[in-house]
Amino acid sequence: MSFAPVTLRRPTDGDGYPLHQLVARCQPLDTNSAYCNLLQCTDFADTAIAAENADGQLVGFISGYRPPSRPDTLFVWQVAVDASLRGQGLALRMLLALTERVAAQGVRFLETTISPDNGASQALFKRAFARLGxxxxTRTLFSRAAHFAGQHEDEVLYRAGPFHAPVLPPLSKESLKETA
Known part of the structure; x- marks a missing residue:
């Protein structure tokens, strides 16, 4: 299996609208306004990572932030990978690269929420936690009944850590296999 070359980098203001389009293609991700996506690429660029292909197109993105009450924590909000690159380990590569970058800034914990029926995201994060050692x-953070008026699945919080600035060995093709 050959992997398409991608460049992982810090997002810029030019990624806002392409991010909006990428998320729209990545159902069932929740779409936000183009303005929100622009802010993810500017105000939250330190806690986000963009992947672009050889043609300069945005093909992957992870958005996150450091909660003000927990500055030692990276909360991953969304992981988006273009359908053409799924199954090639891009989500894991982005997540590990982002974790390494924020660990150098004092982040020691990784959090995200995942709905119970999202097996692909569960597998991705469990793979990343294992890779980071x-x-x-887990615990239910937002419940279907109490927070979403029955209109959205529960959101289960995954909290992992502590970790230190990781020095990760290179990823093998086998460790890159994923379902997300």
């Missing part, structure tokens, strides 16, 4: 715990 960190334990994780």
């Amino acid at each position: 960190i334990d994780y715990e």
Whole structure:
């Protein structure tokens, strides 16, 4: 299996609208306004990562932020990978690269929420936690009944860590296989 070459980088203001289009192609991700996506690429660029293909097109993106009450934590909000690159390990590569970057800035914990029926995201994050050698715990953070008026699945919090600035060995093709 050959992997398409991608460049991982910090997002810029030019990525806002392409991010909006990427998320729209990545159903069932929740879409936000183009303005929100622009802010993810500017105000939250330090806690986000963009992947572009050889043609300069945005083909992957992870958005996150450091919650003000937990500055030692990266909360991953969304992971988007273009359908043409799924199954090639891009989501894992982005997540590990972003984790390494923020660890150098004092981040020691990784959090995200995942709905119970999203097996692909669960597998991605469990693979990343294993690769980082960190334990994780889960709990329902937002419930279908209490927070979403029955209109959205529960959101289960995954919290992992602590970790230190990782020095990760190169990823093998086998470790890159994923379902997300």
